[in-house]
Amino acid sequence: MARLNVNPTRMELKKLKARHATAVRGHKLLKDKSDEMIRRFTVILRETKTLREETEKALAEVLKQFTVARSVTPSFEVETAFSMPTNSVVVDCATESVMGVDVPKIKLLEERKGNGLPYAYTEITAEADYSVEQASKLLPKMVALAKSEKTVRMLADEIERNKRRVNALEYVMIPQLEETIKYIKDKLDENERAAVVRLMKVKTKDVE
Amino acid sequence: MIGKTAIVGNGDGIMVFKAAGVTTFPAEDEKRAREILRRIAKDYQVIFLTEDLARPLKDFLKRFDEQPYPVIVSVPAGGGESGYGMEVLKNAMEKALGVDILFHND
Numbered sequence A: 001m002a003r004l005n006v007n008p009t010r011m012e013l014k015k016l017k018a019r020h021a022t023a024v025r026g027h028k029l030l031k032d033k034s035d036e037m038i039r040r041f042t043v044i045l046r047e048t049k050t051l052r053e054e055t056e057k058a059l060a061e062v063l064k065q066f067t068v069a070r071s072v073t074p075s076f077e078v079e080t081a082f083s084m085p086t087n088s089v090v091v092d093c094a095t096e097s098v099m100g101v102d103v104p105k106i107k108l109l110e111e112r113k114g115n116g117l118p119y120a121y122t123e124i125t126a127e128a129d130y131s132v133e134q135a136s137k138l139l140p141k142m143v144a145l146a147k148s149e150k151t152v153r154m155l156a157d158e159i160e161r162n163k164r165r166v167n168a169l170e171y172v173m174i175p176q177l178e179e180t181i182k183y184i185k186d187k188l189d190e191n192e193r194a195a196v197v198r199l200m201k202v203k204t205k206d207v208e
Numbered sequence B: 001m002i003g004k005t006a007i008v009g010n011g012d013g014i015m016v017f018k019a020a021g022v023t024t025f026p027a028e029d030e031k032r033a034r035e036i037l038r039r040i041a042k043d044y045q046v047i048f049l050t051e052d053l054a055r056p057l058k059d060f061l062k063r064f065d066e067q068p069y070p071v072i073v074s075v076p077a078g079g080g081e082s083g084y085g086m087e088v089l090k091n092a093m094e095k096a097l098g099v100d101i102l103f104h105n106d
Helices: A010-071 A075-082 A126-207 B015-020 B030-040 B058-066 B084-096
Strands: A090-098 A101-109 B002-009 B023-026 B046-050 B071-075
Touching (some): A010 B071, A090 A126, A126 B015, A126 B084, B058 B071
Parallel strands (some): B002 B046
Antiparallel strands (some): A090 B002
16 A cells, blocks of 8 residues: 655654544444445335335236226327316425435325316216326325435435445555554654664764 | 426326326437426426336436436336336445345346
């Protein structure tokens, strides 16, 4: 490991020792952070997986239902019936902090008017009503999935970044500082010994 | 803050969400989807994207992971789920942990 390019003086030694202490403390903190983040990540990951499985299954059902609905109605009728939605899905967006990472926190705000269907019952078959109903019911789940999947992705990125920081400190920064400190210490000791020897030499010359 | 939801996809599958109140943006291919996403990313907070479009746009979607919003999430298209959603989870898991704790299939 390369040592830092500094002058071997007491001043530098003091500075480096302070930096070394900070690096060690920072390393410990980051490592703890990493452990906790991974713990939370695994919990959220498991949740997301179940949520996704459920959502995908339900959604497949809805789409199947809708295909049936479409097949029994002429396509232009379906299109006109569906083209003017009466209600709009609004969400309440906020952020929350998971281990210092700002992740989304979304809540679905229910805004249903009447029966929630954009057409009259007479316009279209019951299958369509049913599939729209199912889709509306599925939305909270989909929004929850969106939230937790985003959290998983953001946390994964953050964990990776944090890991890099920990490794940089552990394998580069701290060894480098240690080596430089040792080098300066050796150099200072050497200087001291040289000074003592020089004094002794001068002393013997004096006696002569 | 009040946010809006949108769904980007192709085909009929998204129409049912239109009736449910989600704004729909039809996109027949990935190029079009990319354009739409770029346009609506600031206005819509929750965007659903069908899997067949999400897969080729994987790298493009990465840039949205830096900020909490917009949240772009893939949903199965009309042809059933293709396993893309699980793949996303798996990638995140491998990136963060380096080991497989959920799927155990390799």
